[in-house]
Amino acid sequence: MILKDDEILKKKFQIVICGSGPAGISIALELEKKKIECLIIEAGDEFYSEKAQSRYKGEVYGNFPEDLSVLRLSQFGGTSGHWGGTCRTLDNYDFQNWPIKKSEIDPFLDSSCEILNIPKSFREKNINNNLKIIEFQESKVRFYEKYYEHIKRSKFINLALNCIFFNIKMSGNKVTELFLKSTKDISIKTNFLVLACGGIENSRLLLWFRENNKEISKDLPIGNYWMEHPFKKIGSGVGNFKAIRKNFENNFESFKNFRNWGNFTVSISPTQNLISQKNILNSAVFLTLHDRNNDNFKNNIKDLLCVAPSLSNHILDLFNKDLLCGITLSSSWEQNPQLENRITLSSSKDFSGIPLTKLNYQLSDLSLQTANEMVNQIGNYFIDKDLGRLGAYKTIENLSSFVSEAGYHHIGGTIMGKSKKSSVVDKNLKLHNIENLYICGSSVFPTGGHANPTLSIVQLSLRLGEHLIKRLKTI
């Protein structure tokens, strides 16, 4: 049901969820299954509006590739309004620094795949001790299209649009009052509050609440350890088209949306063995084959003919038989958590009066080493199997000249953990020391693996929904 200000004021909601993106809607759907009523507060409108979006402006320092205002959407359905839809589960070993294991979110995979309309198939196959090919799925779900009418008719999910969650009032270790800016300023009470405002806004809002509520400890590392997934073309090469296709033959769904990539793509990831042996991060490399008929290539062969005629003739022979193809390696990979990569508050404010985001972000050496190691490993595999030759692009050699494309995945800032000094929420996503404030979204991930985050966000949201249902029974 869509509510106006007066209708919000007439009711008391046991659970209020701030944000109607994949996280917020998934929690509400889980509560609805058990006939529990909640209110979703959404700052944006039913569709895109310049005004709502203007709250997403911010300052960026370091080598973060994009303007903060274009990276996410403030409207019903949140950023799912323009997401790419690529989905994969995190790996077991991505949970090494999490306070929960993968097996604790696995039970929510079936329902999450139903929400995202994707098959529950994330197969993988080792191609040697160090590398495996992996499967992705592609969701076509826009949360507006799938859930707006449903929520409009729902008896249990209430929605307030164009309503900015502005602040909280606390008493002891409890949030007692929520301040909202809608057509007018209103305040409401609730038993449980969930912030599901996205991977940047969760930190921003919480920092703002802390400025106004001394009960939220200064020791909590809010905004710190912020990460994203760098995305870049990392290498290229030439190879034997037929041999490569035969070698990697599989019926996995591969990562290929967004770009008009060549006629064959295979997704390659490091095994746990490689990650621990080489001390690198997790990664996905997308190996694409395409025709090699550009002038540059022909000129290179002409030059090569002068110095290495038999090698060049062999290459030309393959080229004439249509056997030779171009290979591009693109990658989306992990960034390790670093204290200095953080969200803080700017001295400028949005139109509602909340300070804008200030982001400091620098890619790490380790992250770039990971990209280089993956090109080496896949290159060696190509030599072993005599499939072709690959090399890393110069652009990934040096951190000072490296410019990533945006990965659009905003991770960390309100990370989960056991310690109140090094994490913000506990394993149930409850803010440390505060009884009734929960955070949900990729901001709680202590590390990000390489998998696109939304499937894991939905799994965590359903788990949080289940936890809240249990807590409601205790009050």
Ligand SMILES: Cc1cc2nc3c(=O)[nH]c(=O)nc-3n(C[C@H](O)[C@H](O)[C@H](O)COP(=O)(O)OP(=O)(O)OC[C@H]3O[C@@H](n4cnc5c(N)ncnc54)[C@H](O)[C@@H]3O)c2cc1C
């Ligand atoms: C171009 C692009 C492509 C992407 N592709 C993929 C992909 O292929 N696969 C993948 O897994 N992920 C992808 N992502 C990331 C994905 O969109 C996010 O992981 C996902 O949307 C996060 O969901 P969320 O609910 O946590 O946050 P959001 O979707 O950002 O929703 C947050 C909501 O909270 C609302 N809100 C914020 N502040 C307030 C406030 N103060 N008061 C009230 N409401 C508020 C916002 O208006 C918004 O509607 C992509 C992102 C982008 C930008």
